[in-house]
Amino acid sequence: MKRINFSVFFLVLLFLFPSQNEEYFTQLRKQMVERQLKRRDITDPKVLDVMGKVKRHLFVSENLMGEAYADFPLPIGEGQTISQPYIVALMTQLLNVKPGEKVLEIGTGSGYQAAVLAELTDSVFTIEIKEKLAVSVEKRLKNLGYHNIKAKYDDGYYGWEEYAPFDAVIITAAANHIPPLLVKQLKEEGRLLLPLGSTRYWQTLTMGTKISGELKNIRHYTDVIFVPMTGEIQKR
Secondary structure, X not given: OOOOOHHHHHHHHHHHOHHHHHHHHHHHXXXXXXXXXXXXXXXXXXXXXXXXXXOHHHHOOHHHHHHOOOOOOEEEEOOEEEOOXXXXXXXXXXXXXXXXXXXXXXXXOOOHHHHHXXXXXXXXXXXXXXXXXXXXXXXXXXXXXXXXXXXEEOOHHHOOHHHOOEEXXXXXXXXXXXXXXXXXXXXXXXXXXXXXXXXXXXXXXXXXXXXXXXXXXXXEEEEEOOOEOOOHHHHO
């Protein structure tokens, strides 16, 4: 008896019944919010609403669309991953972005985290060091109508001075120290959130607030595992 290739079968369904599959993905997003987020510690109604709105399946390859709302990270190429929905929601909730704030993201990846943030404010800037990812994500975000996201291919260690200062900075790759230029480009009382620690094993989700020019009120939330930040940070 021949085994069914479910990836091919799923793609055929997407092609033949696009409207039904949009309903299918809508249901998957609702289940994700109810089972993965609300049952944990995601309580911010704005974050729950956005996570139920942004179409995560459009930020992964076609053969992984059926797993887009599952409770684990997925590969996106170039040795990178899209974080599990819970981690995206948690980081978004901790950053507490408000309308009108300017946010810098280091590590665009698939663009999903940037899209989530762009639903909460009108100015998101994002930097990706992997050229192939940077080129593809810029097209994706544009096609999805995220005109309030400005993306570029560069080393995020240096931030984006042209548009500084930022109300918040989020790093979505593991770092063994906090890049000083990112602190410098924060507004006074701005927040910086990142997975801080060993880039080979695990990190702690860490956030600080800029006070009198320095990052203070450091808080550690939970252990996480992210792919390492690359580029200049590896030389320090």
